[in-house]
Amino acid sequence: MDTQILARLAREMTAxxxxxxxxxxxxxxxxxFSHTIALLENCDxxxxxxxxxxxxxxxxxxxxxxAKYGSxxxxxxxxxxxxxxxxxxxxxxxxxxxxxxxxxxxxxxxTYDPIDGTxxxxxxxxxxxxxxxxxxxxxxxIESACRRIFKTEAGKTLCRQMFGLAEEE
Numbered sequence: 001m002d003t004q005i006l007a008r009l010a011r012e013m014t015a016x017x018x019x020x021x022x023x024x025x026x027x028x029x030x031x032x033f034s035h036t037i038a039l040l041e042n043c044d045x046x047x048x049x050x051x052x053x054x055x056x057x058x059x060x061x062x063x064x065x066x067a068k069y070g071s072x073x074x075x076x077x078x079x080x081x082x083x084x085x086x087x088x089x090x091x092x093x094x095x096x097x098x099x100x101x102x103x104x105x106x107x108x109x110x111t112y113d114p115i116d117g118t119x120x121x122x123x124x125x126x127x128x129x130x131x132x133x134x135x136x137x138x139x140x141x142i143e144s145a146c147r148r149i150f151k152t153e154a155g156k157t158l159c160r161q162m163f164g165l166a167e168e169e
Contacts, residue, residue, distance in 0.1 A: 001049045008092050009056050016060065016088070023059065026130060031055040033126035033158070040154035043118060050098055051119040054105035055126060057085040061106065074110025081106040112149060125155035129162065139163070 061081025082103035
């Protein structure tokens with residue numbers, strides 16, 4: 001895994017969201033949770049690489065969505081994000097197959113049914129962990145999301161521990 005190219009992608013995304021620390025903090029937290037869940041789930045290096053790149057750029061469509069539609073709703077992000085992610089990743093020298101899967105993930109990170117692959121599942125879980133906290137969701141919403149969305153053992157455990165939920169029965 002070329003961790004240097006991931007670091008350069010993180011730097012590019014930080015420049016992309018210059019003067020917007022909340023957005024930078026968000027994608028970095030999703031990146032960290034994605035990395036952690038993937039390691040705890042024993043994902044192979046190739047999957048982790050794609051997942052981590054996707055986590056860094058998953059919300060790249062927010063800026064054009066807000067400019068074009070006046071909204072950062074998920075469907076707009078999924079529509080507008082992949083072309084920008086593709087361009088950024090090509091500039092940095094990512095392999096074409098990695099770019100294709102990352103762009104697919106960016107274009108589906110708010111699509112929960114069906115989930116297509118472990119990388120998709122983990123990206124959704126990591127984004128939920130961050131969004132539930134940042135959105136200051138109430139306990140009922142958190143419990144519901146943990147039951148409905150989380151499928152990996154690591155993701156479920158992190159959600160329960162982080163938000164003080166009871167163990168599953």
